Amino acid sequence: MSGWLVRRALQAVATFAVALALLFLLMRAAPGDPLHRLSADRPISAREMEALRARYGLDQPVGTQLAAFVTGLVRGDLGVSIEHGRPVTTLLAERLPATMLLGGSVLLLNFTIGLWLGVRQAVRYGQREDRWLTTLSLTGYAMPSFWLGLVLAWLIGVEWRLLPAAGMQDPLLSSDSSLAVRTGDVLRHLVLPVLTLSIVSIAATMRYQRAAMLEVLRLPYIVTARAKGLSQREVTWRHAWRNALFPVITLFGLWLPILVSGSVFVEAVFAWPGLGSLAANAVGSRDYPLLMGASLLVAALVVASGFMTDVAYALLDPRVRLG
Amino acid sequence: MDMGKVTALMPRARRIDILVALATLTPLIEAAAQANRRPATSIVIVTGGQATLPIPTLMEGGENSVGNLDVADQLFLRLANLGPKLLTTGDGDFVPALASSWTRRDSITLTFDLDRRARWHDGTPVTARDVLFTINRAKSSAIAPRLSELLRQVVSVTAEGTHRVVFRYARPYAEQLYDATFHVAPLPAHLLDSLPPEQVARADFVTNPVGSGPYRWVRNVPGQFMELAAVPDHFLGKPKVDRVIFRTAIDASARLNLLLGGQADAMDIIPPPPDNLRRVVADTTLRLISVPSSTVGYLLFNQRDPKNRARPHPILADIRVRRAIRLGLDRGLLVQAVFGPHGAVPYGPVSQLLWIRRGAPAPEPANVAEARLLLAATGWGDSDGDGTLDRGGRPLRLTLSLPNTSGVRRQMALLVQEQLRRIGIQIELQQLEFPVWNERRSAGNFDVDFSAVSQDASPSGLTQAWTCTGGSNYAGYCDRRVDSLIEAAIVGQGDPSEIWHEALRQIEEGAPATFLYAPTFVYAVNRRYRSVTISPQSSWITLWKWSVSPTAVSDRSE
Numbered sequence: 001m002s003g004w005l006v007r008r009a010l011q012a013v014a015t016f017a018v019a020l021a022l023l024f025l026l027m028r029a030a031p032g033d034p035l036h037r038l039s040a041d042r043p044i045s046a047r048e049m050e051a052l053r054a055r056y057g058l059d060q061p062v063g064t065q066l067a068a069f070v071t072g073l074v075r076g077d078l079g080v081s082i083e084h085g086r087p088v089t090t091l092l093a094e095r096l097p098a099t100m101l102l103g104g105s106v107l108l109l110n111f112t113i114g115l116w117l118g119v120r121q122a123v124r125y126g127q128r129e130d131r132w133l134t135t136l137s138l139t140g141y142a143m144p145s146f147w148l149g150l151v152l153a154w155l156i157g158v159e160w161r162l163l164p165a166a167g168m169q170d171p172l173l174s175s176d177s178s179l180a181v182r183t184g185d186v187l188r189h190l191v192l193p194v195l196t197l198s199i200v201s202i203a204a205t206m207r208y209q210r211a212a213m214l215e216v217l218r219l220p221y222i223v224t225a226r227a228k229g230l231s232q233r234e235v236t237w238r239h240a241w242r243n244a245l246f247p248v249i250t251l252f253g254l255w256l257p258i259l260v261s262g263s264v265f266v267e268a269v270f271a272w273p274g275l276g277s278l279a280a281n282a283v284g285s286r287d288y289p290l291l292m293g294a295s296l297l298v299a300a301l302v303v304a305s306g307f308m309t310d311v312a313y314a315l316l317d318p319r320v321r322l323g
Numbered sequence: 324m325d326m327g328k329v330t331a332l333m334p335r336a337r338r339i340d341i342l343v344a345l346a347t348l349t350p351l352i353e354a355a356a357q358a359n360r361r362p363a364t365s366i367v368i369v370t371g372g373q374a375t376l377p378i379p380t381l382m383e384g385g386e387n388s389v390g391n392l393d394v395a396d397q398l399f400l401r402l403a404n405l406g407p408k409l410l411t412t413g414d415g416d417f418v419p420a421l422a423s424s425w426t427r428r429d430s431i432t433l434t435f436d437l438d439r440r441a442r443w444h445d446g447t448p449v450t451a452r453d454v455l456f457t458i459n460r461a462k463s464s465a466i467a468p469r470l471s472e473l474l475r476q477v478v479s480v481t482a483e484g485t486h487r488v489v490f491r492y493a494r495p496y497a498e499q500l501y502d503a504t505f506h507v508a509p510l511p512a513h514l515l516d517s518l519p520p521e522q523v524a525r526a527d528f529v530t531n532p533v534g535s536g537p538y539r540w541v542r543n544v545p546g547q548f549m550e551l552a553a554v555p556d557h558f559l560g561k562p563k564v565d566r567v568i569f570r571t572a573i574d575a576s577a578r579l580n581l582l583l584g585g586q587a588d589a590m591d592i593i594p595p596p597p598d599n600l601r602r603v604v605a606d607t608t609l610r611l612i613s614v615p616s617s618t619v620g621y622l623l624f625n626q627r628d629p630k631n632r633a634r635p636h637p638i639l640a641d642i643r644v645r646r647a648i649r650l651g652l653d654r655g656l657l658v659q660a661v662f663g664p665h666g667a668v669p670y671g672p673v674s675q676l677l678w679i680r681r682g683a684p685a686p687e688p689a690n691v692a693e694a695r696l697l698l699a700a701t702g703w704g705d706s707d708g709d710g711t712l713d714r715g716g717r718p719l720r721l722t723l724s725l726p727n728t729s730g731v732r733r734q735m736a737l738l739v740q741e742q743l744r745r746i747g748i749q750i751e752l753q754q755l756e757f758p759v760w761n762e763r764r765s766a767g768n769f770d771v772d773f774s775a776v777s778q779d780a781s782p783s784g785l786t787q788a789w790t791c792t793g794g795s796n797y798a799g800y801c802d803r804r805v806d807s808l809i810e811a812a813i814v815g816q817g818d819p820s821e822i823w824h825e826a827l828r829q830i831e832e833g834a835p836a837t838f839l840y841a842p843t844f845v846y847a848v849n850r851r852y853r854s855v856t857i858s859p860q861s862s863w864i865t866l867w868k869w870s871v872s873p874t875a876v877s878d879r880s881e
Contacts, residue, residue, distance in 0.1 A: 045472050
């Protein structure tokens with residue numbers, strides 16, 4: 001097992017290195033210059049442009065820029081954002097907690113409620129509850145999250161004023177408020193964006209889990225378990241569910257990076273101060289250092305989630321590591 | 324009913340569930356209650372641009388943003404501010420700020436006397452040393468390339484005593500006072516002059532700036548908001564609004580939701596379409612304020628062939644075609660459709676912010692018949708009857724490039740396409756990602772470019788795009804008479820207003836572009852604020868003079 005783990009870890013590192021080089025080169029190859037943008041709505045002199053180009057190292061050949069980037073990366077320095085004028089690592093560190101909170105909450109709801117409902121549907125296959133949940137999950141799955149976000153923000157935040165329409169905290173909350181009140185304030189702001197993202201993701205997880213469970217529930221060993229007189233709960237959760245987890249683990253591996261990079265619209269609609277909106281703006285402005293920093297983070301997450309998925313497979317099914 | 328009896332009747336597990344639910348909900352409810360008891364004399368302003376580095380000499384490149392300027396104008400005072408007429412020439416239309424007065428010694432020397440009551444937020448007096456330090460940093464192209472360009476005419480700044488500074492210029496010109504006062508606000512030398520210039524951007528000062536303005540720095544919550552507090556003993560007077568929050572929401576719908584959902588008291592620039600304005604108007608707690616904007620939008624005609632810049636453009640090099648396009652467009656209708664009543668057709672490349680707009684001639688109205696005649700005179704006719712003009716077997720087809728990020732331009736481009744179709748010109752819309760659009764524009768790779776620029780208060784900025792050697796002249800437009808008129812207006816020979824108008828007439832005559840829109844921006848402010856004025860120079864610069872309605876204060880007090 002340990003040899004297998006080392007091999008997989010080395011593969012992950014190599015994948016990350018290739019991703020890094022490709023990201024860097026593709027970014028430079030894409031049309032659009034980060035400094036031309038500055039002259040879009042304001043006259044900018046050639047001298048000023050030259051000085052800015054030198055400041056951000058953009059006057060150097062691409063190879064030199066890549067070498068400088070890798071050297072900085074080794075030191076933990078991702079450079080200075082062209083748009084924000086601040087170190088990229090600081091910017092990412094500032095925005096990461098908000099993204100983790102939003103993404104983590106969605107993942108938690110997704111893989112508790114989604115799994116539970118999926119299993120419940122499979123166990124009650126063909127019954128009224130299954131049909132209802134199928135209709136609900138298909139509706140949720142078909143709903144575009146940015147549209148849903150706009151509707152929820154308008155209806156609940158503006159028309160009914162039940163919850164904040166946007167933001168992550170109330171800036172006017174008294175500074176001597178207790179930790180509980182401040183936490184409560186963040187939770188109030190969290191509800192709508194989490195709801196928006198969760199409705200779609202829970203629906204997807206339910207569909208996957210239901211299909212996987214149905215397949216397992218038809219297998220002979222489940223019939224044997226029932227014939228042995230085991231309770232429905234034991235058959236479902238101890239015998240069937242474990243073997244129905246594989247497709248869901250794959251789904252988890254896919255969701256993990258998407259929740260960091262894929263909530264751009266929802267972050268924008270709810271003015272949620274996460275990485276998604278920061279990275280989206282960096283794309284629009286060709287802010288190379290920030291874009292590289294954000295892309296590396298997502299690449300690391302993709303590689304890490306792939307690695308974790310493989311490890312989870314290996315733990316659940318010895319054939320994976322032996323084969 | 325006694326709650327004790329009720330709980331005693333419940334099973335233990337159920338009781339625990341309820342207790343857990345209550346424990347979870349209590350902070351939520353308390354937070355909601357606190358949100359409804361907002362401090363009375365505060366203001367939350369929701370903006371699209373986040374302040375990232377609101378330090379005068381550091382606002383270069385991407386940091387020269389509205390978000391930074393808005394906050395910097397609260398923290399740092401300039402020597403003087405533009406007056407109500409926004410007149411940038413001469414010495415008359417300026418309002419004292421850090422400088423209590425100024426005098427002209429000769430045509431190239433200005434002296435400023437600093438207000439002796441002025442203090443930095445740490446209590447240290449503002450002195451001539453601070454002004455010298457700041458201007459010297461700003462004039463260094465290595466530190467501040469943008470500012471050093473803007474201040475290139477300032478030869479030296481010297482101190483006479485502790486509270487007088489003397490500016491000397493390279494030559495006489497009309498905007499000397501404007502250059503000395505507008506571009507950069509003084510920084511505290513006692514906190515910064517020991518730091519090497521390259522370390523300032525990473526210094527503590529950047530995260531806790533000490534300024535001289537009516538508001539001091541409190542905190543920045545990245546990506547969310549920036550909080551400022553009133554300086555109670557400020558020498559210009561104590562601000563009546565105690566606490567100012569600049570809250571960021573990049574997405575326009577999120578900004579509107581914050582405003583309409585009661586989470587913000589004011590919003591800058593309600594974005595088109597007009598339906599957004601109707602939603603705000605429907606909220607009776609809000610008042611709308613129209614402010615002249617610095618934006619001007621136009622169709623820029625490339626006079627050089629995009630495929631070979633050495634050759635003239637095969638269609639647009641002919642002035643008659645360019646004029647025909649202008650005459651074929653009902654620009655008033657376009658502005659009305661996109662901006663409603665909050666826009667105007669400009670005469671020349673002049674936003675509503677520029678003082679030279681006053682007294683300028685009226686823009687030429689649409690004249691489709693004249694446009695058709697002009698096109699016919701250049702040999703364009705509809706030989707095959709397909710509705711599109713052609714000449715020598717080639718259709719009159721032009722590409723209109725625009726960035727896909729601009730809703731206003733996307734909407735207006737469709738209307739332009741339709742209006743020009745009526746006179747036989749086929750327009751292909753090319754919506755490009757912003758950096759790609761901008762790169763092509765800078766390289767002169769376009770037929771017609773849908774440009775929109777943001778101008779500062781000085782008309783001298785027109786040299787960049789509308790003179791033969793201007794750095795932003797991407798379309799190959801060159802009229803020596805325009806160059807000499809602009810130069811004469813900048814130097815201030817005769818009546819600058821007359822000369823500027825003559826320059827605009829000459830630009831309109833040459834039709835290097837069709838100037839489409841100069842909008843007014845619409846701001847929304849809660850009605851509980853009084854004495855509300857919004858300056859086109861810097862939206863919230865007069866905030867320290869606002870007050871809060873006494874009735875509203877008691878309603879909202881904790």
